[in-house]
Amino acid sequence: MRSLDKRAELLRAIGHPARIKILEELMKGVKCVSDIEGFLGISQPNVSQHLSLLRRYGAIDYYMDGRLKCYFLRDPIIPDIIKILKKDYIKELPAPACCPVTKKGKYPGTRKH
Amino acid sequence: MRSLDKRAELLRAIGHPARIKILEELMKGVKCVSDIEGFLGISQPNVSQHLSLLRRYGAIDYYMDGRLKCYFLRDPIIPDIIKILKKDYIKELPAPACCPVTKKGKYPGTRKH
DNA sequence: TCTATATATTAAAGTATTGGAATATATTGT
DNA sequence: ACAATATATTCCAATACTTTAATATATAGA
Numbered sequence: 014m015r016s017l018d019k020r021a022e023l024l025r026a027i028g029h030p031a032r033i034k035i036l037e038e039l040m041k042g043v044k045c046v047s048d049i050e051g052f053l054g055i056s057q058p059n060v061s062q063h064l065s066l067l068r069r070y071g072a073i074d075y076y077m078d079g080r081l082k083c084y085f086l087r088d089p090i091i092p093d094i095i096k097i098l099k100k101d102y103i104k105e106l107p108a109p110a111c112c113p114v115t116k117k118g119k120y121p122g123t124r125k126h
Numbered sequence: 127m128r129s130l131d132k133r134a135e136l137l138r139a140i141g142h143p144a145r146i147k148i149l150e151e152l153m154k155g156v157k158c159v160s161d162i163e164g165f166l167g168i169s170q171p172n173v174s175q176h177l178s179l180l181r182r183y184g185a186i187d188y189y190m191d192g193r194l195k196c197y198f199l200r201d202p203i204i205p206d207i208i209k210i211l212k213k214d215y216i217k218e219l220p221a222p223a224c225c226p227v228t229k230k231g232k233y234p235g236t237r238k239h
Numbered sequence: 240t241c242t243a244t245a246t247a248t249t250a251a252a253g254t255a256t257t258g259g260a261a262t263a264t265a266t267t268g269t
Numbered sequence: 270a271c272a273a274t275a276t277a278t279t280c281c282a283a284t285a286c287t288t289t290a291a292t293a294t295a296t297a298g299a
Binding site: 014015017018020021022023024025027028029030032033034042043074076083085086087088089090091092093094097098099100101102104105106108109 | 127128130131133134135136137138140141142143145146147155156187189196198199200201202203204205206207210211212213214215217218219221222
C-alpha cells in the first residue's frame with residue numbers, strides 16, 4: 014500500500030482542473046500533446062508542465078509515434094479516482110447515533126446540537 | 127455532478143497527510159479534537175486548522191457533546207476515496223496497442239519507444 | 240461568577256504551486 | 270545539413286498553502 018505521504022502527493026498531483034481534465038480525456042484513449050492543448054485551451058508550455066508533473070508522479074506515461082508524444086494512463090488508481098469524482102451522491106452520510114464514545118469517553122453533559 | 131473546479135478543490139482539501147489520517151480515523155468512528163491531536167502528534171491549533179478546512183469543504187461536520195466537539199464524516203465521497211487510496215494495485219495499466227489514432231491522426235513514421 | 244478544560248482564530252513567516260515568457264530540444268521531411 | 274513541426278525546459282513573479290506562536294472563545298463544574 015502507498016505510504017500516507019504518497020497518498021497525499023497523488024491527490025495533489027491530480028487536484029488541478031487542467032490535470033483532472035487531462036486524465037478524464039486520457040480515459041477515453043491516447044492523446045498527443047497538441048490534442049490536449051486543443052481541449053484545454055491553455056498554452057503549449059503550460060500543457061507540457063502539467064503533463065510533466067503527472068508523469069513525475071507516475072500517473073501517466075507516453076511513447077513516441079513519429080514526432081508526436083502519445084500520452085496514456087499508467088497508474089491504475091487513476092480511473093478509479095476519476096470515476097468516483099464523477100459519481101453523483103444523493104445524500105450526506107448519516108450523522109452518527111446519539112452520544113457515541115470517543116476516546117475521552119462519552120461526555121456526561123447534554124448534547125448541544 | 128461536481129464541477130471540474132469543485133473536484134479539484136476536493137482532492138486538494140483531502141491531499142495532506144494529516145487530513146488523510148484524520149479522515150481514515152473518522153471512518154472508524156466519531157472522534158473529538160483531543161483524540162485527533164493524540165494520534166496525529168501535531169499541535170492543537172494545527173489540528174483545529176485542518177479540521178476547519180475539511181469542514182469548510184463539507185467533508186466533515188461535528189456536533190457538541192458537553193464541551194467536546196465530536197467530528198464525523200459528512201460527504202459520502204470520502205469513504206470511497208479513502209478506500210481506493212488504500213487499495214493495492216498489482217500492476218500498471220496496459221500500454222495502449224501499437225499506433226492508436228490521436229486527433230492528429232496516426233503518424234506514418236516509426237515508433238521510437 | 241470564577242476557574243479549568245476544550246477548541247478556535249489570527250497573524251506572521253516559511254514553503255510550495257502556478258502560469259507566462261522566452262528559449263531549448265528533438266524529430267521529420269527536403 | 271536545413272527548415273519546420275512538436276514538445277520540453279527554465280526562470281520568474283504571483284499566489285496559495287502550511288506551520289508556529291500567541292491569543293481568543295466557549296462550556297462545564299465548583
